[in-house]
Every structure is written in structure tokens, then in C-alpha cells.
Amino acid sequence: MTRLSLRIDFEPSGSALGPGMVQLLERVAEQGSIRSAAISMGMSYRKAWLLVQEMQDTFNGAVVTTEIGGSDGGGTKLTELGTRLLKTYRRIESRAARAAEADLEALAALVKANAAPRRSARRKHSKQT
Amino acid sequence: MTRLSLRIDFEPSGSALGPGMVQLLERVAEQGSIRSAAISMGMSYRKAWLLVQEMQDTFNGAVVTTEIGGSDGGGTKLTELGTRLLKTYRRIESRAARAAEADLEALAALVKANAAPRRSARRKHSKQT
Numbered sequence: 001m002t003r004l005s006l007r008i009d010f011e012p013s014g015s016a017l018g019p020g021m022v023q024l025l026e027r028v029a030e031q032g033s034i035r036s037a038a039i040s041m042g043m044s045y046r047k048a049w050l051l052v053q054e055m056q057d058t059f060n061g062a063v064v065t066t067e068i069g070g071s072d073g074g075g076t077k078l079t080e081l082g083t084r085l086l087k088t089y090r091r092i093e094s095r096a097a098r099a100a101e102a103d104l105e106a107l108a109a110l111v112k113a114n115a116a117p118r119r120s121a122r123r124k125h126s127k128q129t
Numbered sequence: 130m131t132r133l134s135l136r137i138d139f140e141p142s143g144s145a146l147g148p149g150m151v152q153l154l155e156r157v158a159e160q161g162s163i164r165s166a167a168i169s170m171g172m173s174y175r176k177a178w179l180l181v182q183e184m185q186d187t188f189n190g191a192v193v194t195t196e197i198g199g200s201d202g203g204g205t206k207l208t209e210l211g212t213r214l215l216k217t218y219r220r221i222e223s224r225a226a227r228a229a230e231a232d233l234e235a236l237a238a239l240v241k242a243n244a245a246p247r248r249s250a251r252r253k254h255s256k257q258t
Contacts, residue, residue: 002138004135005138006133006136006225007133008132008236009132010131011130015240017236058240059239059240088235091229092233095225095229095232096225096228096229099229103220104137107139107217111144111187113189
């Protein structure tokens with residue numbers, strides 16, 4: 001499988017939106033907590049919080065909101081802005097992958113040719129998981 | 130300006146092709162030397178050489194070739210494989226950017242709204258270059 005990861009740089013502000021930030025938003029939406037989201041990504045809470053802050057600075061608004069108590073016991077959700085960033089990024093990703101499909105397959109075929117045994121019995125170290 | 134950077138991961142091999150590798154190929158093609166290419170990217174020669182090795186492992190072939198002497202004094206060039214990787218990656222990049230253009234503009238507009246002064250006189254630190 002070939003996976004495309006995108007980083008979007010906004011110039012000249014120097015700010016960016018990348019795969020780690022977006023995955024964090026996705027996990028917060030799924031798990032209702034920045035802490036749980038961070039743990040599920042093997043990331044420290046501090047790092048997750050800094051990523052949230054960075055997005056909030058870049059887009060000048062809250063991307064998550066925390067409710068305390070209530071009938072569902074509260075928790076952290078994405079704001080409308082957070083949801084919008086997540087959806088837009090995922091749409092960019094899928095459109096990009098579709099547009100580049102043939103070329104991505106061509107590259108993957110070159111890698112696959114590599115993984116197969118060639119002329120000699122020489123073996124390459126490969127991380128097959 | 131909004132810039133899209135792509136990283137292509139080939140699973141399950143664990144190998145990848147990313148913007149640094151491709152820029153290195155491009156600079157080698159322009160400058161005829163891995164050392165000059167590395168310097169122009171603010172990268173150590175060792176790091177550049179490791180990136181070249183990584184590409185050669187991934188795609189099982191030389192991506193650069195060095196000629197010594199000759200009428201043009203020799204130098205390092207891209208092989209057919211190196212040229213193919215460079216061109217394919219750049220084509221993926223431009224197709225992806227075109228496919229995602231509207232969404233990228235929408236994100237950039239959100240960032241721009243951020244850069245503009247808002248309700249209060251509060252100013253945000255911004256790296257304007």
C-alpha cells in the first residue's frame with residue numbers, strides 16, 4: 001500500500017497544517033479527550049496541547065472545546081473550526097491521492113521490484129511487518 | 130502562498146520518498162555535485178549521502194552517477210532512475226495541488242483572516258519574512 005502524507009505550509013506566516021495535527025483532531029473527536037488522544041498516538045499530553053495551541057494560533061480560533069459535567073459527563077469535542085480543518089484536510093488528502101494515483105502506483109511498482117529477489121541471491125535488509 | 134509538501138510511504142517496506150530527498154535530486158541535477166547540492170540545502174554531505182543511499186535502497190538502483198574527468202571535467206548526474214523519481218514526484222505534487230486547489234485556498238483564507246487585525250487591538254506574533 002502506498003500512503004500519501006501532506007503538509008500544508010502557509011507562507012509568509014510560517015504556519016502549517018500537517019498529518020500529526022490532523023490525526024490529533026481526529027482522535028480527540030473519537031475519544032473525547034486530548035489526553036486519551038495523545039496516549040493513543042504515543043504522544044505526550046504537553047506535545048498534544050502545543051499542537052492544539054499551534055492550530056489555534058494559525059487559524060485564530062478554538063479547535064477544541066471542553067464541557068464539564070452534563071448528562072454525558074462532559075469531555076472535549078472539536079469546535080466547528082476544528083471539524084472544518086479535519087474535514088478539509090482529509091478531502092485534500094483524498095483528492096490529491098486520486099489525482100496522483102497512476103504515478104503513485106508507478107513508484108510503488110518500482111519499490112516492489114526492489115523487494116523481489118533479483119539476479120543474484122543478494123538479499124537486502126527489509127522491514128517487513 | 131500555500132505550499133503542499135508530500136511524503137510518500139511505501140508499506141509494508143517502511144521506506145518513503147519525501148520532499149528533502151527530491152529536492153536533493155533536483156539540486157544534484159542543477160549543480161553536478163552532491164557536495165554542492167548539500168551545501169545549497171544547508172545539509173551535511175554525510176546526510177545528503179545517506180539520503181541518496183536510502184533512495185537507492187528503496188528503489189534498488191543508482192539514482193546518481195559520477196563521471197571522473199572527460200571534456201566537461203566530470204561531475205555527478207542523475208541516472209535514468211533518479212530523473213524518473215524526480216519527475217514523477219514533481220508531477221504528483223502538481224497534480225495533487227491542482228486537485229486540492231479550492232480547499233487549499235479555503236484554508237489559506239482562514240489563515241489570512243487570522244493575520245488581519247481583529248476586534249481588539251490584540252496583536253499576534255507573526256513571522257513575516
